[in-house]
Structures are given as C-alpha cells and as structure tokens.
Amino acid sequence: MDFLDLAKYRCTIRDFSDRKIEKHKLDRILAAGRVAPSACNKQPQRIIVVQEADSILKVQKAYKTFGSQCILIVCRDERDALIRPFDGKCSGDLDIGIVCDHMMLAARELNIGSVMVGLFDPAIIRKGFDIPEYIQPSALLILGYPEKGFLSANRHITERKPIGETVMYENYSE
Template sequence: MDFLELAKKRCTTRGFKEKRIAEDDLERILSAGRVAPTACNKQPQRIIVVQEPDNILKVQKAYQTFGSQCILIVCQDKSNPLIRPFDKKCSGDLDIGIICDHMMLAARELNIGSVMVGLFDPKIIRKEFNIPEYIEPTALIILGYPSEGFLSSDRHKTERKPLQDTVRYEKYREEES
C-alpha cells in the first residue's frame, strides 16, 4: 500500500475486541516508533506497554480504554531537552507526536486500530506507574482490533478541509471570503 493510501486508512478507533495483539505485531509497532525522527536525534520517548488487566485498570483511572488489551503510555524524558533558544519551546511534544504517528500508521498497516489521547490525567498515570518527575507522561496510544471495523478512507473527501483552506505558499495570507 502506498503511503497516502495508508494515511487515509488510519482512523480513530474507540471500541476494541477482547483480543490480545500478537507479540510480533506489537514489536513492529514499537519499532516504527523507535525509528521515528526526533529533533537532534534526542529520542526522548520512554514507552510503557500496558497489557495486564490490573494495569489496564490503572490506566482507566486516568482515561477510558474502550476495551483495549494494549495501551502505550508514551512519555518524554525531560532530563536533557532540546529547547529552541528564540522562544524556549521544547521539541519534546513534537517528537512524541511524530513517534505516535509512526506507531499508529504501523498499527493500521497491521489492521490494528488506535486512538491517540492527550486528554488524560498525567498525575494518575505518574502515580500508578511509578514514573519519576523527569519523565513526563505525554500521550496514550490505545491499540486493538476494532470491534466495528475501520472508517472508510473516503471520509476525507467531506471531513477534511480542502488544501486551499490550510496551505499558503510563500507567505501567510488570510483566506479570501
């Protein structure tokens, strides 16, 4: 499958079968995150794989898991961050987004659904998984086999803004009405 086709097939999944992800498939997903580019190759990701039922219940204290049998707690190591000197922006959140995207695309290629979540309580995750202060829980990737299949790739025709609404060439120009 070519990349654009794969990207169109990736969709948010919120409902999973009670089926464990095969170890080889999980390793492939994690490997896709491993090879993702990061600013200055800092590789700030620290990923906790959660599959045991008791630990899934711990995640559920911070966010719902939609019946998933596998959650990735994607954290960033803040002990040696890359900071943009002009405005003090840390590259870690961008890096984690790229890493998560790689893993979600790898999952979709394997017919495994995913949803990336940033709207969880990091204090609960930190406490329940004994995460030190310099490691920041940044995202959850909830993985599994969709209970109701995948959304149609055609949805982008109506659910996404056209390129001319989101892309500017050479300089920023407000949309003409």
C-alpha cells in the same frame, strides 16, 4: 500499501474487541516508534506497554480505554530536552507526536486500530506506574482490533478542509 493510501486508511478507533495483539505485531509497532525522527536525534520517548488487566485498570483511572487490551503510555524524558533558544519552546512534544504517528501508521498497516489521547490525568498515570518526575506522561496510544471495523478512507473527501484552506505559499494569508 502506498503511503498516502495508508494515511487515508488510518482512523481513530474508540471501540476495541477483546482480541489481544500478537507479540510480533506489537514488536513491529514499537519498532516503528523507535525509528521515528526526533530533534537532534534526542529520542526523548519512553514507552510503557500496558497489557495486564490490573495495569489497564490503572490507566482507566486516568482515561477510558475503549475495551483495549494494549495501551502504550508514551512519555518524554526531560533530562536532555532540546529547547529552542529564541522562545524557549521544547521540541519534546513534537517528537512524541511523530513517534505516536509512526506507531499508529504501523498499527493500521497490520489492521490494528488506534487512538492517541492527550486529554488524560498525568498525575494518575505517574502515580500508578511509578514514573519519576523528570519523565512526563505525554500521550496514551490505545491499540487494538476494532470491534466494528475501520472507517472508510473516502471520509476525507467530506471530513477534511480543502487543501487550499490549510496550505499557503510564500506568505500567510486568510
């Protein structure tokens, strides 16, 4: 599939069937995350694959899982962070976003839906999965087969701002 078409077909899914993701497909999704670029190739991602019912219940204490049978807890290793010297900004969350985006696009190519969640209680995740202090739970990537199918790729026509409102050339302008 053409990349722009794939990007248009990717959509947020919040209602999954109970069908499990096949191992070879999950391996492909994880491989897409592995090859994602990161600042200075630091590769800060640490991913916990959650598929067992009792582990899914632990995730549900931190955030709803929409019936998914596969949740990726995407964490960031802080031990070798790249910090921008000008203002102290860490590149790690950007790196995690890129990793998740690669995996969401790979999932959609396989007709697997996804939703990336940042609004969860990291303390619950940390405790439930014995995550050390230097590893930061950054995102939940909830995966699965959509219960009701995917949204139309044409939704971007009305649901996205015109490109002229978000892109400027040479200088910022309102």
